[in-house]
Amino acid sequence: MAGISLTGDTLYSQKINNFAGELFRVGGQRTPFLSATGGLNGGKVLQSTFWQIQAADGHTVTSKPTAGKEGDAPTEYLGRDRVAYTGVTQIFHKGVKMTYTAMATYQNQNPFSVNAAGGPINTVNSSDGDGTTTAGTLLASFGSNPIVDEFAEQMSLALEKVAREVEYFAFKGTFADGAHATPGQGTREMRGISEYTSLNANANNSVAPDFIGGNIYWNGTTGNGATGSNQVLSWDAIANSLKRLYDAHAPMVQPVLCVTPKQLLDLNKELLAGSVGITGAILPRDRNLAGIDIDVIVTPFGQIGMMVIDPNIMPDNNAFILDFAFIQPVFTNIPGYGTVFVRDIDQDANAQVAKAIYMEMGYDFGPPSYHLKIAKVA
Numbered sequence: 001m002a003g004i005s006l007t008g009d010t011l012y013s014q015k016i017n018n019f020a021g022e023l024f025r026v027g028g029q030r031t032p033f034l035s036a037t038g039g040l041n042g043g044k045v046l047q048s049t050f051w052q053i054q055a056a057d058g059h060t061v062t063s064k065p066t067a068g069k070e071g072d073a074p075t076e077y078l079g080r081d082r083v084a085y086t087g088v089t090q091i092f093h094k095g096v097k098m099t100y101t102a103m104a105t106y107q108n109q110n111p112f113s114v115n116a117a118g119g120p121i122n123t124v125n126s127s128d129g130d131g132t133t134t135a136g137t138l139l140a141s142f143g144s145n146p147i148v149d150e151f152a153e154q155m156s157l158a159l160e161k162v163a164r165e166v167e168y169f170a171f172k173g174t175f176a177d178g179a180h181a182t183p184g185q186g187t188r189e190m191r192g193i194s195e196y197t198s199l200n201a202n203a204n205n206s207v208a209p210d211f212i213g214g215n216i217y218w219n220g221t222t223g224n225g226a227t228g229s230n231q232v233l234s235w236d237a238i239a240n241s242l243k244r245l246y247d248a249h250a251p252m253v254q255p256v257l258c259v260t261p262k263q264l265l266d267l268n269k270e271l272l273a274g275s276v277g278i279t280g281a282i283l284p285r286d287r288n289l290a291g292i293d294i295d296v297i298v299t300p301f302g303q304i305g306m307m308v309i310d311p312n313i314m315p316d317n318n319a320f321i322l323d324f325a326f327i328q329p330v331f332t333n334i335p336g337y338g339t340v341f342v343r344d345i346d347q348d349a350n351a352q353v354a355k356a357i358y359m360e361m362g363y364d365f366g367p368p369s370y371h372l373k374i375a376k377v378a
Helices: 032-036 100-104 150-172 235-247 261-273
Strands: 044-046 050-056 082-088 090-099 216-218 255-259 282-289 292-299 302-308 318-323 328-332 340-345 352-364 372-375
Touching (some): 216 235
Parallel strands (some): 216 372
Antiparallel strands (some): 090 352, 282 292
16 A cells, blocks of 8 residues: 555546535544544654654662662662664555546536436436446436535545555554665555554563563463453453553553444443443543543543544454553655645646645654553454
């Protein structure tokens, strides 16, 4: 996906179906993660496609330290290593091209037809769905076409597609820096949170958290790790996941549980049944995150936000606890253009207009130990 191309090879011509009446958007995926992290604005702006953050494993006290003596040497000499994490900005490049005629003829309305049986109104190609044209009765116009700028409409839809792809890669992206590709042809791909939380992560729940690596709470049955079978998400799994973050010394400033609709229903079913001694532990729309109202779940570690993610975007059999206080988008600034812009593509020789949306973007998640993946979720 990350390569540069127009949207397929779709040329919008006079065959566009112009209709009358109110226009409704259908089928579009929500992008709550992108919205909660500032959308396609803000964040860090670089003159580079790479960046790094550092993490230092702080000193911990797990047993009684040696007390110092008057006039004596230090009880110990201290020094800790640091580790670096590299991120990249990914190219998002989507275009729309349209004939001059299609731009001009938004008042050309597609005749409304119904089939002989009084079935659905015909839409594309006046077809009833079986690949053939069905004769119908021409109906009177129902008013004017609400779309008076077809090109702007298609560009708006293209921008929404870019936003949904950003949401997808934020969760499922696999790090690729393009360094070993042919110069000028490298494909960079941002590292998604699923891969990020797996860096140096624990193989099972009995292994202590890695303070500079990722965190996983294994929700499976026997094996206490990857070998267990999936189980539905439970309140107990969330509580134990938060404990693991606490043990990893994660700051937990703004933790949010990211789940699919099915996982939310499983969790809500358990809480409503009172099987954990709590009823009504989900508080609907009780917290605002960057202008987005989100639900809240009550845990032994306090209330944490809850965000529902499209199941096509959420990695399979996973849920996440993410600290949004440390997540921000990163953009590569293109001199003379900015970070997110529309550019012209010369198509005048073909009596067409073509434009493309372009940006280079990634995500800085902060240290991986600040977040957690709940794995083996049914």
